[in-house]
Amino acid sequence: MTDNTPKTIYSLDNRILFYKLEHFISDIVNGKCCFICGALPDSKEFNDEHIIPDWILRKFNLHSQKITLPNLSKIQYSKYKVPCCKECNSELGKHFEEPISELLSKSYDEISSELNASVEKRDLLFRWLCLIYFKTHLKDKSLRDNLDKRADDKKIGDIHWWEDFHHIHCIVRSHHTGAQLHPEVYGSIYVNQIISETENVKFDYIDNPWSKGVLLQLGDFCVASILDDSSASIAMYHDQISSIKGNLTAYQFYEVFSHLNFIRLHLKERPEFQSSINSKTGYNIVAKRPEKIELIDEKEWIGTYGDFLRLYVERTLGEVENRDEILKGIEEGKRSFLWDEKGNFNNMSEEKN
Numbered sequence: 001m002t003d004n005t006p007k008t009i010y011s012l013d014n015r016i017l018f019y020k021l022e023h024f025i026s027d028i029v030n031g032k033c034c035f036i037c038g039a040l041p042d043s044k045e046f047n048d049e050h051i052i053p054d055w056i057l058r059k060f061n062l063h064s065q066k067i068t069l070p071n072l073s074k075i076q077y078s079k080y081k082v083p084c085c086k087e088c089n090s091e092l093g094k095h096f097e098e099p100i101s102e103l104l105s106k107s108y109d110e111i112s113s114e115l116n117a118s119v120e121k122r123d124l125l126f127r128w129l130c131l132i133y134f135k136t137h138l139k140d141k142s143l144r145d146n147l148d149k150r151a152d153d154k155k156i157g158d159i160h161w162w163e164d165f166h167h168i169h170c171i172v173r174s175h176h177t178g179a180q181l182h183p184e185v186y187g188s189i190y191v192n193q194i195i196s197e198t199e200n201v202k203f204d205y206i207d208n209p210w211s212k213g214v215l216l217q218l219g220d221f222c223v224a225s226i227l228d229d230s231s232a233s234i235a236m237y238h239d240q241i242s243s244i245k246g247n248l249t250a251y252q253f254y255e256v257f258s259h260l261n262f263i264r265l266h267l268k269e270r271p272e273f274q275s276s277i278n279s280k281t282g283y284n285i286v287a288k289r290p291e292k293i294e295l296i297d298e299k300e301w302i303g304t305y306g307d308f309l310r311l312y313v314e315r316t317l318g319e320v321e322n323r324d325e326i327l328k329g330i331e332e333g334k335r336s337f338l339w340d341e342k343g344n345f346n347n348m349s350e351e352k353n
C-alpha cells in the first residue's frame with residue numbers, strides 16, 4: 001500500500017515549500033511560528049505583522065481606534081498583529097504593501113483602469129485579500145471566545161475549519177515559495193466605486209469565514225472577493241452584475257456581496273485545490289473545477305442572501321424609524337437597494353450628479 005497523504009516538502013535551500021496539513025495546524029495555527037517561513041519564535045528576530053496593513057492604519061487614522069471582534073470585544077488596531085519574523089515582514093512589505101499602497105492611493109478611475117489592463121495587478125490584489133483574510137482568522141486562534149476568565153479557554157478560532165485555510169495559506173505564501181497560481185485558482189472578484197453620503201473618507205473590512213467572502217473599502221474604492229470558489233459565484237451572478245450601470249452606495253455594494261456569499265455557501269460542488277510540486281515544472285497551485293455551477297436543492301439551504309445583507313446593514317444603520325421592520329424586510333429579501341420594483345437598477349450616481 002502506498003501512502004498518498006501529502007507530506008511537508010522542503011526546497012533545496014531548506015525552505016518549507018509545502019506544509020502538510022498536520023504540520024500547518026501544529027506550527028502555524030496552534031504554534032507561534034512565523035506564518036510565512038515557519039521559523040520558531042526563538043530562532044529568529046520577530047517583529048510581527050499588522051493584520052490591517054500599517055499604511056492603511058496611518059492613512060485612515062486607525063492606530064488608536066479599535067476593531068470589533070466576532071465576540072463583540074474590541075482590540076486596538078495597532079496591537080492587532082500575528083507572529084511574523086522580521087525578514088518575512090519586510091518581504092511582505094516589498095511584495096504586497098508597497099505596490100498595493102501605491103495602486104490604491106490613486107483615484108478610483110485610475111485604479112480601475114490599471115486593474116483592467118494588468119493581469120499582474122489583479123493577481124496581486126487577489127493574493128493580498130487572501131493575506132488579510134488569512135491573518136484575520138489566524139489571530140482568532142489566540143483570542144478568547146468568552147471574555148469571562150472563569151469560563152473555559154475556548155478561542156474564537158476553535159470553530160474554524162482549518163483544512164479550508166490550508167489552501168489559502170498556500171496562496172498567501174506563494175511569493176515566498178515561488179508557487180504559480182493557475183487561472184482557475186482565482187476566486188470571484190468585484191470592484192466598484194462607492195458613492196458616499198458623507199465627506200468622511202471611510203475604511204471598512206468585512207469577511208465571512210464560512211463562505212470565504214472578503215469586502216474591503218478604502219475611501220471610494222471597494223472590492224469584494226470570494227476567495228476559494230474558482231470564480232463560480234460571480235459567474236452565477238453575472239446577469240445582475242452586468243445590469244449594474246453605475247457606482248454603488250455602500251448598501252448596494254453589500255447587496256452584491258451578500259449574493260456572492262450566499263451562492264458560494266450553497267454551491268453543489270466546489271473546486272478542489274492542489275499543490276503540485278516537481279523538479280521540471282516547479283510549484284503550481286491548481287484547481288479542478290466542477291463541470292457545472294449549480295446550487296444545492298432549495299430544501300437544503302441554510303439561509304438566504306437576506307441573512308447576510310441584514311448583518312451588514314445592521315452595523316451601520318443607526319437609530320432610524322421602523323428600524324426592526326426595515327431589517328426584517330431586508331432579511332426576508334423584500335427590500336432591495338440595487339433594483340426598483342420593476343427590476344431596473346437603482347442608479348444613485350445619476351441622482352448625485
Ligand SMILES: [Zn+2]
Nearest residue numbers: 034037085088
Ligand atoms: Zn519568517
